[in-house]
Structure formats: structure tokens, C-alpha cells
Amino acid sequence: MKISLSLQQDFQVPQLKLKRGELKKVIKTTLHHINIDDHCELGIACVDLNESHQLNLQYRGKDKPTNVLSFPSDIPEDILPMLDARPLGDLVICIPVVLTESQQQNKNPHDHFTHLLVHGVLHLIGYDHELGETEAEEMETLEIEILAKLGLDNPYDERV
Template identity: 70%
Template structure:
């Protein structure tokens, strides 16, 4: 499986230096973990509070910025065999929200960013945590397994002082 990554960084923060190779590794690890073996394409945009707020309001009718938005590809099934790679969709990650949540959750910025990248990629592949408790448990279990492979702790465990 090869991954084609389009990365747009309109917001950067010194406490979270993102390397294209790292992002690609995380997405590839996520896709492999759920047994995706075909070549894929993904777009990722790292944005500020205003852009996240605008998109969250437009697409989810929520009047606030959010950590990650997932926009799965809507290419018709009959077109897919004509493509060299499966376009799985786009992620929009709001860096200021991720940084604030990292502080609140007592995580490093890269730890929380990685979680949001895995979380968003799973959404692009059809996983959901809002439909049922069973779906939420399945998605969280996958996130825990993938993050463990990447060297991170369970993101749902509350750290004690």
C-alpha cells in the first residue's frame, strides 16, 4: 500500500513541529491496521481557530472550532476502478484546539495530534463513535491499538498528577 499525501499547513506552532514523513507514517499505520491494502490518497489541512470554526458551522452546524473534521471522499463506486489510488478524503485539524486539549488532557502536543490524526483517518474509513455505544467502543479500541503500535499510551486514560 502506498499513500499519497497532500499537506496544507496554514497554521504552524513552535510547540508542534509537523513533518510530512511523520504524518504519512501515522496515516499508513492506521490504514494497515484496518487491513487497507490498496494505494490511497488523503488531504490534510492544519488550520487556525477561525477556519475550523467556519467549517464546523457550515458542515456540522456547530458554532465553535473543533479538533478534527473529516470529509470522506464521495467518489461514486463505479469510478473507483478507474483510479490508481483510492481517495479516502480530507482531514482538517485545528492546531490551536489540539494544543489546548493537549494541555487540558496532560498530553504532549505530538501525542494529541497523533491521536487526532488516527481518529480522523478512521472516520474517513467509515468508523463512527456517535451512532452507537458499540461503534464508539470499536473505534476507541482501534485507536488504542494503533497508538500503542506508534509508541503512545491509551488516549482515553486520565493522567493523575
């Protein structure tokens, strides 16, 4: 499996160093877990509160920043065989929200970012926890399994 990754890091912080190789490993592990082994491409933009807020308002009608937004590719299925790589879409991850949530939930920022990356990739390929309880449980189970493969704890365990 090959991953073509476009990474835009307009917002960076010392406590969260993102390495392209690590990001690709997370993406590959996620896709392999759900039996996608194609050459895939996706974009990740790391943004500030203002950009996340504006995008969340524009695309979801929610007047606040959010941790991750997913924009799945809308290329028709019949076109995919003609492409060199399967375009998954784009993720927008708000670094200040990731850091705030990490602190509030007593989580390591890198681990929380990794969870959100897995979560976002699942959204790009069609999983949606907002469709109902069954879909949410299915998505959470996948996230827990994938993160375990990456050596990370269950992000849904209660923190004290």
C-alpha cells in the same frame, strides 16, 4: 502501500512540528491495521480557530471550533477501480484546539495530534463514534491498538 498526501499548513507552531514522513507513517499504520493496503490519497489542512469554527458551523451546524473535521471522499465505489489511488478524503485539524486540549488533558501535543490523525483517518473510511456506544467502543479500541503500534499510550486513560 503508498500514501499520496496533500498537506496544507496555514497554521504552524514551534511545539508541533509536522513532518510529512511521520504523517504518512501514522496513516499507513492506521490503514494497515484495518486491512487497507491500497495506494491511498488524502489531504490534511492545519487551520486556525476561525477557519475551524466556520467549517464546523457550515458542515456540522456546531457554532464553535473543533479539533478535527473529516470529509470522506464521495467517489462512487464502481469508479474506484479506474483510479490510480483510492481517495480517502480530507481532514481539517485545528492546531490551537489541539494545543489547548493537550494542555487541559496533560498530554504531549505531538501525541495528541497523532491520536486525532488516527481518529480522523478512521472517520474517512467510515467509522463513526456518534452512531452509538458500540460504534464508539469499536473506534476507541482501534485507536488504542493503532497508537500502541506507534509506541503511544492509550489516549483514553485518565490523566491526573
